[in-house]
Amino acid sequence: MKWKYILFILGLSAILGACEKKDISVFSTNDAGIYFQLIKGYYGTTTEIYTDSLDYSFASVPASMKDVMLPATVRTMGKVVDYDRPFRVVVDKEGTTAIEGVHYEINVDTVGIPAGESMAKINVRFFRTDDLMEKSVRLALRLEDNEYFKCYFPEYKSMNTYSSTGVLIHGDSFSFTLSEMYTIPWYWSVIIKTDYFGTWMPKKFMIINMVCGFTLADWNSAGATGAKIIFGRCGFYATMVQKYLQEQADAGTPVVDSDGKYMQLDPKYAVDYSQYE
Incomplete structure (x- = not known):
């Protein structure tokens, strides 16, 4: 009986020790983060799916349409502030086959998060060129750290629900793929x-x-x-x-x-x- 009592006390001590409050490290910084995120919602649910790329074909629009403006959405983490904050985005030369001035035009020198906002769009104008009928071209953009924002999310899950598996997408890069390839009707x-x-x-x-x-x-x-x-x-x-x-x-x-x-x-x-x- 004595041994049973001793074992009970030892077991209870182990349980109480396991239930002690422990300090858990959490993300805490005054720096603001920035990342790419194009959102596509599932119809009829609250589940959202995110992507780090956009495909576009001129074959789906009238032939009179000679160019198109497409956006890459950037979002921020951290506090919203009452002043404009420029961010840095560059063309990723290694991941890009599109030619600036031929296939697209972009102004990366004026991009920024407006005061009181937590997101902005990088608008890229793409041109309908003859070579798109024979091949696709790609424009890759990449976010970089500056004095206002840090790129904390090189990768993150493509869905907003905890229980969904999803896939990993890039938070610091975004790509456009353009084409106009047809098949004989x-x-x-x-x-x-x-x-x-x-x-x-x-x-x-x-x-x-x-x-x-x-x-x-x-x-x-x-x-x-x-x-x-x-x-x-x-x-x-x-x-x-x-x-x-x-x-x-x-x-x-x-x-x-x-x-x-x-x-x-x-x-x-x-x-x-x-x-x-």
Whole structure:
């Protein structure tokens, strides 16, 4: 009985010792942090998913749209203050294939967090260039420490819920990927073939869409009842494009196709380029 009493006392001491209050180290600093975070929310829930990149294709917009402004969102941790705070962002040369002045323009010298705010956007203007029909280009941005902000989050979880696994994304870098790559629409390859627009090429496809006001949605619904693109109208559309190409040629600005040759449609809608031969 005596031993049972002793063991009880020892066990109770161990339990009480394990329950003692211990000091836990917490993050505490007067420095403000900064990080990239593009938020995409799940519909109907409070779960948010974060990403450190943005893909954009000019193929999804009207051909008349020659550039687009895309933002990279930066957020801060720490106190909100009553004065403007510039932050430092640079183009990551190793992760970038886009050419400044050709594919994009950006002003990194004026970026900052406005007074009373905890976030800001870095706006980048991207241009619709012919080479995007053949390849994608990438612009990578990187945050760096300055006197106002520190980059405390090189990586963090992509979801805001504790129980979700998520993946790790970059807090100090953000990338844009731009392209305009097309595939041959089924209506072109099966119905139109070469009777109106000739051999399919990416740049010709873009010119046809620009002149006729077509979108990818129009091509996806081609031939259906009420569709904009139907076989009976293709002659009219081919005439519109031929007229545009001829006007460009007569003005001294002939349109060159993806193969490096002057753009032509079907021979029935030939463009006269004799002055260039």
